[in-house]
Amino acid sequence: MTTPPDKLSDRRLSRALAHVNSLWFPFNPSIVKRLEEGFADGRFEADRESLLALLKQDFALVTYIIKELIPIASSERLAPAIICNPIELLRWGGPRKVKEIVLSAKGLPSAHSLHSSEDFQADRLRETAIIASTAEVLSETKSLDPDLGFCRGVLREIGLNLIAWNYPILYTRILKSIPADSSLDEELTKELGFSPTVLAMRIITPSNIRVDSPDLAVLNKDFEVYDSLCKVGEALAHADRPDLYPTAENEWILARDYILQSVGAEGLSAVQNRARSNSKGYSAEIPTTFNPLDRFNPEAKISLHKQASRASDNRYVRYCSPEVQEALKSLYAEMAPGEVDRRVLERLIKDVIPKAGFTGGCVFVVDPAALTLSPRTVIGRVTARQLATIKLRSHGLSGIDLGLSETEIIEAANDHDDAIANAFACVQPIIEREEYRDNRGVTTISSSLGGRRRIGVLYLERPLSNGRHEDDSQTLSTFKALRQALCDALMID
DSSP, rough: OOOOHHHHHHHHHHHHHHHHHHOOOOOOHHHHHHHHHHHHHHHHOHHHHHHHHHHHTTTTEEEEEEEEHHHHHHHTOHHHHHHTTTHHHHHHHHHHHHHHHTTTOOOOSSSSOGOOHHHHHHHHHHHHHHHHHHHHOOOEHTTTTTHHHHHHHHHHTTHHHHHHHHSSSHHHHHHTTTTTTHHHHHHHHHHHHHHHHHHHHHHHTTTTOOOHHHHHHHHHHHHHHHHHHHHHHHHHHHHHHHHTTTTHHHHHHHHHHHHHHHHTTHHHHHHHHHHHHTTTHHHOHHHHHHHGGGGGHHHHHHHHHHHHHHHHHTTTTTGHHHHHHHHHHHHHHHOOOOOOOOOHHHHHHIIIIHTTTTTTTEEEEETTTTTEEEEEEEOOOOOSSEEEEEEEESSSHHHHHHHHOOOHHEEEETTTTTTTHHEEEOOOOEEEEEEOOTOOOOEEEEEEESSSOOEEEEEEEEEETBBBBOOOHHHHHHHHHHHHHHHHHOOOO
């Protein structure tokens, strides 16, 4: 008999709750040590807010204490406004109850360690810092409780943090292949049978604890406001990782505009500073993950990612020298989608092609009516040939007169005695080498521009080094990368 989907989902969720509750995610040893020292010298009794400020620097510890305080507060029949409000719950618990939890006989879960965390796990903590800090800053501007905004942001991330540490193989597999029309949460839900949010909510509001009160509906309504601020933080955190999240650019626009409207021009700096402050403890333990918050700039990351991803579509770029690779990646970053930018073309011709070692060349453009290839754009100084219009057929009749198709125009270039004409007709580039008596020489490469719709030929010259033959494969790969970049800039297939 097949188990109903809802029953199967409940069973999976129950198993996951038992699994993650016993293992949790790693505590920050420096924060735990400072807590123990504070308990020993009684400093938190005199300054309870300093206890909260310290707990906020360890996302695993603050959420674990909230989880442990909930059943204690429920057994003492506290008001829902305290049990369901993490900040009020922590203030109610105070130094005494927090100390009992931290120093209990069963001890804190120790299955995981920050120092042995994988990069993707440490990145989860940085995302949590950005999300919670954004909610904190935005709460201040809206006259809400900033501490509650921060805690709500951390609590919403419990599910993802617990999955990242306790289901690492599943988490990384999904993280590396998020479809453009989906999200990490959606893909994890498909695999697990429950969402990370449901897992988080079940942990901080266990099913065996009932809180019946008319105040609860009002409290949940208040939480909806904080959750909307957390979502802005989530969008900002995703924008900071365009290599992982396909929707990073759209989320950046959403987060940037909201923060700009709510806080002003200094909004992003305020979030950055708050995130750095809230993650001081993590910066000391895993600096390679948290030090980048000093250079927090999602817009720059998105731009760099766009140039890398667009350049990666040009499969020949990786065979170029490092200098040419960087030049091409930068060029692709400037290509505006859906339009031909003259500045990009000029930079390719005047900067990138010479940087690749080609000292001269020309773009020949086909005239279907006259059946000619005419030199249109000269690159550098051409030495191996004269630049002149090339007739593809000498019948004295034009392509229009003859009603020739594109295929017939290409065929008109076959059996021609000129490399440019032959290149227009061929699929592969044509390489020639001219060697001179004074121990000099030049390699020339010609290839058609466009695949399904050929518009002309790219011709480039590269001098031989001291007359020696160079590696044609390297030169050819570089030429193909430049040719593809020109086609992309001209928006031709």
